[in-house]
Amino acid sequence: MQTSTGHLTYCTNIHPGENWPSHFAALKKNFPGIKKQLSPDGPMGIGLRLSNVASTELDQFTNLTEFKQWLADNDAYVFTMNGFPYGDFHHTVVKDQVHAPDWTTNRRVDYTQRMFRILYQLLPKGMDGGISTSPISYRHWHSTPEELQEATRIGTHNMLQVAAALIRKYRETGVIMHLDIEPEPDGILETGEEFINWYERVLLPMGRKEIAEQFDVDADEAENLIKQHITLCYDVCHFAVGYEPHQQIIDELAEKGIEIGKIQISAALKADLPKDADRSEIRAAFDRFDEPTYLHQVVAKKVTGHVKRYPDLPEALADIDNPMVEEWRAHFHVPIFTGEYGLVQSTQSDIVDVLAIQKAKSFTNHLEVETYTWGVLPDAKKLPINDSIARELNWVKDQL
Structure with a gap:
């Protein structure tokens, strides 16, 4: 739905299903009821997640025509898509495979190009569109600095192929679409600083040459085109x-002219670890979040002010009595409307801070809530899924 600072929606990766019929069935079952609670008298946007299989099926004329008609009938529109998870995202072990295939592969390029073809067909007139994606690759797949550098080079070149297609579409139609790179823990790009350094030291030097040659423009114009079509997905949890x-x-992004394509509004888990005290209760509190589907990377703050990174929750749990560690934060995308989970809290206050910045001076017009772990809520706070999604979006509206 339209808010004072942009389009607000939720990511449909909460709904299970890995082919287009199951994706579409979930939308038809859930979206009208959510819209009725949030935007009964006006249009509402959808943050569409498509697996590779679903994207191939929706790319067919009959399916796409049927979906466009359904959007029109339900006063709905698509302005952002989640192109990070390529394969199954439910009822399977995802873990590091959420990055597979990564940006070093043609399969990732083909999938993303297909997603943009679909987005172009769905995007309302006069609106920009974005697709969030993996931060090149999972860094632990590359065992040496040389392998990491080569994966970064290939992945960047492949992203520039997608950017070139978006530039051609922009020149033909005036429609702006952008690839929103989403840093996350243990991605090749995992922090804001790493993203900015990559953008300035790898993407732009490579892209100025490639884009200038392809479109017969000078280096400055090539840089402007790259900045229009390759942006940051600011996932607050990450x-x-x-x-x-x-x-x-x-x-810093604004100063350097690097755009933020989308805010993914999401919350992590956190807890202070008492010094010289028994941490068994906190261990037990975190242990109940140790589920087998997704990676739950933990970043610990040490008493020195430095951080220690764990690739998943079990490795962190094994080190919870480390006296040099004073706080944990864990990647978990918990519901955002509450900040308390017993002895464990969420990073809800980070969302409040980011939305306050957005409210003071809008830096993007795409806002997407991405919660997909409703099962962690205590029974007293659980609602039916449609009511839960509406509660999240209403909480964001209140912040804005």
């Missing part, structure tokens, strides 16, 4: 896990 200074990052 940045909060790394204890990142939101205002500083957002200001």
Whole structure:
């Protein structure tokens, strides 16, 4: 729905299903009821998640025509899409495979190009559209600095292929679409600083040459085109896990002319670890979040002010009595409307801070709530899924 600072929606990765019939069935079952609670008298946007299989099926004329008619009939529109998880996202072990295939592969390029073809067909006139994606690759798949550098080079080149297609579409139609790179813990790009350094030291130097040659423009115009079509997905959970200074990052991006394509409004888990005290209760509190589907990377703050990174929750639990560690933050995308989970809290205050920055001076017009772990709520706070999604979106509206 339209808010004072942009379009607000939720990501449909909460709904299970890995082919287009199951995706569409979930939308038809859930979206009208959510819209009725939030935007009964006006249009409402959808943050559409498509698996590779679903995107192939929706790319067919009959399916796309049927979906466009359904959107019109339900006063709905698509302005952002989630192109990060390529394969199954429910009822399977996802873990590091959420990055697969990564940006070093043609499969990732083909999938993303297809998603943009679909988005172009769905995007309302006069509106920009974005697709969020993996931060090149999972860094632990690359065992040496040389392998990491080569994966970064290939992945960047492949992203520039997508950017070139978006530039051609822009020149033909005037429609702006952008690839929103989403840093996350243990991605090749996992922090705001790493994203900015990559953008300035790898993407732009490579892109100025490639884009200038392809479109017969000078280096400055090539840079402007890259900045229009390759942007940042600011996932608040991911940045909060790394204890990142939101205002500083957002200001630095603005100063350098690097756009933020989308805010993914999401919350991590956190807890203070008492010094010289029994941590068994906190261990037990975190242990109940140790589920087998997704990676739950933990970033610990040490008493020295430095951070220690764990690739998943079990590795962190094994080290919980480390006396050098004073706080944990864990990647978990918990519901955002509450900040308390017993002995464990959420990083809800980071969302409040980011939305306050957005409210003071809008830095994007795409806002998407991305919660997909409703099962962690205590029974007293659980609602039917449609009511839960509406509660999240209403909480964001109140912040704005």
